[in-house]
Amino acid sequence: THHHATPSIPNRAQPARRPGNILEEARARLHVSAVPESLPCREQEFQDIYSFVESKVLDGTGGCMYVSGVPGTGKTATVQEVMRCLQHAAEQDEIPPFVFIQINGMKMTDPHQAYAQILQKLTGQKATADHAAALLEKRFSHPAPRKETTVLLVDELDLLWTRKQNVMYNLFDWPTRRHARLVVLAIANTMDLPERILINRVASRLGLTRMSFQPYSFKQLQQIVTSRLNKLKAFEDDALQIVSRKVAALSGDARRCLDICRRATEICERSAARLVGMSHVMQALDEMFSSPYVAAIRSASTQEQLFLRAVIAEFRRLGLEEATFQQVRSKHQALCRVEGLQPVGVSEGLAACRRLGACRLLLLEPSCLGVLQRVRLNVSQDDVLFALKAD
Amino acid sequence: MSKRKAKDAHLPIGECISQVHQILRKRFCHQQLPDKPEGVEAQHKHLAELLKRTAVHGESNSVLIVGPRGSGKTMLLRSILRELSQETEVQKNLLQVHLNGLLQTDDRIALKEITRQLQLENVVGDRVFGSFAENLTFLLDALKKGDRSSSRPVLFVLDEFDLFAYHKNQTLLYNLFDVAQSAQAPVAVVGLTCRLDVLELLEKRVKSRFSHRQIHLLNKLTFPQYLERVRDQLSLPDDFPDGKFAQEWNAAVTTLCEDRSAEEVLQRHFNSSTDFRSLHTLLILCLSRVSVARPSITPADLLDASRLCLADANANMLHGLSILELCLIIAMKHLNDVYEGEPFNLQMVHNEFKKFLQRKSNSMYNFEQPVIMKAFEHLQQLELIRPADGASAKTQREFQLMRLMLDHGQIMEALQKYPQCPTDVKQWAMSAFA
Numbered sequence: 001t002h003h004h005a006t007p008s009i010p011n012r013a014q015p016a017r018r019p020g021n022i023l024e025e026a027r028a029r030l031h032v033s034a035v036p037e038s039l040p041c042r043e044q045e046f047q048d049i050y051s052f053v054e055s056k057v058l059d060g061t062g063g064c065m066y067v068s069g070v071p072g073t074g075k076t077a078t079v080q081e082v083m084r085c086l087q088h089a090a091e092q093d094e095i096p097p098f099v100f101i102q103i104n105g106m107k108m109t110d111p112h113q114a115y116a117q118i119l120q121k122l123t124g125q126k127a128t129a130d131h132a133a134a135l136l137e138k139r140f141s142h143p144a145p146r147k148e149t150t151v152l153l154v155d156e157l158d159l160l161w162t163r164k165q166n167v168m169y170n171l172f173d174w175p176t177r178r179h180a181r182l183v184v185l186a187i188a189n190t191m192d193l194p195e196r197i198l199i200n201r202v203a204s205r206l207g208l209t210r211m212s213f214q215p216y217s218f219k220q221l222q223q224i225v226t227s228r229l230n231k232l233k234a235f236e237d238d239a240l241q242i243v244s245r246k247v248a249a250l251s252g253d254a255r256r257c258l259d260i261c262r263r264a265t266e267i268c269e270r271s272a273a274r275l276v277g278m279s280h281v282m283q284a285l286d287e288m289f290s291s292p293y294v295a296a297i298r299s300a301s302t303q304e305q306l307f308l309r310a311v312i313a314e315f316r317r318l319g320l321e322e323a324t325f326q327q328v329r330s331k332h333q334a335l336c337r338v339e340g341l342q343p344v345g346v347s348e349g350l351a352a353c354r355r356l357g358a359c360r361l362l363l364l365e366p367s368c369l370g371v372l373q374r375v376r377l378n379v380s381q382d383d384v385l386f387a388l389k390a391d
Numbered sequence: 392m393s394k395r396k397a398k399d400a401h402l403p404i405g406e407c408i409s410q411v412h413q414i415l416r417k418r419f420c421h422q423q424l425p426d427k428p429e430g431v432e433a434q435h436k437h438l439a440e441l442l443k444r445t446a447v448h449g450e451s452n453s454v455l456i457v458g459p460r461g462s463g464k465t466m467l468l469r470s471i472l473r474e475l476s477q478e479t480e481v482q483k484n485l486l487q488v489h490l491n492g493l494l495q496t497d498d499r500i501a502l503k504e505i506t507r508q509l510q511l512e513n514v515v516g517d518r519v520f521g522s523f524a525e526n527l528t529f530l531l532d533a534l535k536k537g538d539r540s541s542s543r544p545v546l547f548v549l550d551e552f553d554l555f556a557y558h559k560n561q562t563l564l565y566n567l568f569d570v571a572q573s574a575q576a577p578v579a580v581v582g583l584t585c586r587l588d589v590l591e592l593l594e595k596r597v598k599s600r601f602s603h604r605q606i607h608l609l610n611k612l613t614f615p616q617y618l619e620r621v622r623d624q625l626s627l628p629d630d631f632p633d634g635k636f637a638q639e640w641n642a643a644v645t646t647l648c649e650d651r652s653a654e655e656v657l658q659r660h661f662n663s664s665t666d667f668r669s670l671h672t673l674l675i676l677c678l679s680r681v682s683v684a685r686p687s688i689t690p691a692d693l694l695d696a697s698r699l700c701l702a703d704a705n706a707n708m709l710h711g712l713s714i715l716e717l718c719l720i721i722a723m724k725h726l727n728d729v730y731e732g733e734p735f736n737l738q739m740v741h742n743e744f745k746k747f748l749q750r751k752s753n754s755m756y757n758f759e760q761p762v763i764m765k766a767f768e769h770l771q772q773l774e775l776i777r778p779a780d781g782a783s784a785k786t787q788r789e790f791q792l793m794r795l796m797l798d799h800g801q802i803m804e805a806l807q808k809y810p811q812c813p814t815d816v817k818q819w820a821m822s823a824f825a
Contacts, residue, residue, distance in 0.1 A: 005513045008511075017447050027450070035574070106560065156596070242560075289603075295609055346706070347705070371537055371797070383392045
């Protein structure tokens with residue numbers, strides 16, 4: 001029976017509530033999933049990809065293009081927008097009709113599944129990976145009357161890497177066949193992927209049509225958020241500016257920017273202010289970027305804090321960044337005496353050490369080594385001292 | 392029977408005690424949810440609002456709850472889910488999927504579990520059909536078909552989240568976060584983990600798709616608050632069948648918490664760890680001493696329980712060794728002192744022991760080599776000593792290098808408490824150079 005199963009999630013009893021006020025409306029628009037019709041600040045890239053694919057579709061030839069850029073710079077969204085526009089143009093009979101399919105390296109369990117997925121999206125046929133490869137090979141190497149151009153978007157290309165690289169080889173080799181009429185758009189994060197991991201014959205078939213997406217600058221991030229809000233007055237201008245400056249300085253990831261703005265609207269809602277101001281944004285930035293280590297050290301128990309002190313004291317004595325539990329323990333006992341606390345047993349000391357290891361303030365060897373296990377700090381000594389001194 | 396009457400009813404003392412055991416054990420051992428989680432109001436509000444928005448507005452979200460072990464992460468989530476389940480609009484719509492990194496050790500198992508818990512159409516009874524690849528495509532297609540306003544939101548709870556980051560390619564995490572960031576069926580992904588550096592485990596494309604919302608749960612208790620918590624945990628609720636007994640019990644608990652020696656014990660425990668779980672282990676040990684003959688917890692009970700909790704495991708093991716084994720341990724201690732922690736083998740230990748015998752010329756401890764070897768092996772089985780460089784089968788047992796897994800303080804302490812320890816052995820242990 002499962003062959004005819006339809007994939008679906010059950011429906012809800014009543015439709016979801018619409019956003020009720022300005023802040024909720026802003027939050028809905030700022031959600032990463034609410035991709036706008038046309039992406040701001042990516043006009044040039046849009047144009048380049050559009051003309052590349054359009055020319056291939058018009059000529060009835062094939063080709064490859066490699067798109068790279070760090071996560072969150074709008075690669076997939078831009079390509080999908082291009083394809084939407086081209087499909088619209090094809091409907092208006094401005095260009096010949098074509099087929100668009102996309103696969104994602106992360107959404108398959110094994111690189112060879114790519115064949116099966118392409119075949120299924122092209123013809124609706126289910127086949128094993130090997131069989132699908134043979135069928136695709138036949139399809140792309142033999143001429144057929146009234147054949148349409150196929151545009152294939154391959155996202156997360158680096159995951160299709162296998163030792164022999166035959167999946168990648170085939171993907172880039174098919175477009176070079178005379179009758180294939182296949183355009184492959186490959187997307188990955190690293191700019192030098194073809195030089196780094198691809199063997200020569202694959203890299204050569206990928207060709208030199210490359211495009212790299214730069215991380216967004218602060219002006220662009222600001223524009224993205226403003227265009228999403230679309231004249232909805234929910235944010236103070238200064239607040240938007242600080243978010244975009246901060247994100248641009250760290251990563252230039254548009255997703256981060258939108259997430260922070262969304263979190264700021266939540267904080268604003270709670271404080272009963274009407275506009276999202278500087279303080280809300282600063283709090284959101286703080287929540288998302290601050291490291292939890294200092295707070296964790298401050299809330300650790302007295303013995304755990306003493307243990308950390310002992311670790312640093314022992315490091316200073318040894319001049320190394322590593323010590324055995326036994327060595328730290330002697331310092332720990334001495335510190336207990338200084339502080340006027342009862343001495344700690346070995347089991348108790350080990351338990352404190354392990355608790356610190358479990359939340360990765362310390363890096364430990366396997367605990368079966370007992371008192372011989374070596375201890376390292378996972379935070380800088382300055383951070384530990386700062387956290388312990390401030391109270 | 393009216394409520395008032397029930398409250399005034401007197402039960403036999405045995406009945407009361409068994410009731411007390413039942414109520415408190417549920418609290419300590421079964422992690423019963425408190426009526427209202429304490430000290431985490433801000434985090435509670437943040438998470439509750441987030442889940443509610445997912446359920447009501449169909450907004451997709453992802454969040455990580457980070458905190459040390461025993462800081463109440465699961466308790467927080469469960470109490471929020473309990474609250475939400477009382478609101479009809481939420482309860483009718485929200486689908487829940489619970490995964491645990493210790494059970495779902497790879498993506499294949501996790502996917503089957505998700506499909507099973509969602510009761511998708513490729514599930515018959517409790518069996519999931521299709522290969523790993525088919526399951527993944529099926530699930531992703533199902534989620535893709537959904538949309539924000541009409542399909543039921545799904546809540547994914549990933550317990551031990553850091554273990555999911557070790558799955559191949561982090562495929563499951565990528566896909567869950569990707570669904571949360573694209574216009575598909577609304578999902579909320581909640582991860583629970585004790586690792587503070589969990590974000591560094593994520594691949595950068597997975598990290599980019601995660602919303603970077605982290606809820607930190609840290610125990611920020613002061614000692615008076617800790618005492619208060621002990622009292623709350625031990626107190627009987629108002630709806631206890633025998634009102635008079637409950638009053639007496641609660642009064643006894645209050646006096647216990649005000650007692651000077653009990654306070655000292657609790658201070659010691661507070662110093663060593665502030666989490667709920669270690670407190671519960673202490674209290675359950677106290678509770679197990681309550682019986683009909685002794686119907687309340689005394690400071691002495693607390694002291695005994697604390698002694699049990701803080702007992703040193705290795706020192707206790709030393710008390711059970713034979714004199715020969717103890718002598719070998721002392722010989723090893725001397726070797727460690729002289730050669731500054733360099734590993735030793737059986738021959739060296741035996742020589743050290745022989746020196747002692749020669750000086751004392753006491754034929755009482757004249758053991759044959761095989762007997763000493765047996766004692767040495769016994770120590771190794773107890774893991775009081777361990778091979779220095781892995782278990783190399785090539786070297787003979789006499790010459791295999793070993794390390795002592797004990798602290799010197801531990802050995803000296805154990806010698807003091809050892810039943811009928813011969814004086815010459817004690818003296819030998821004390822002397823710096825044998």
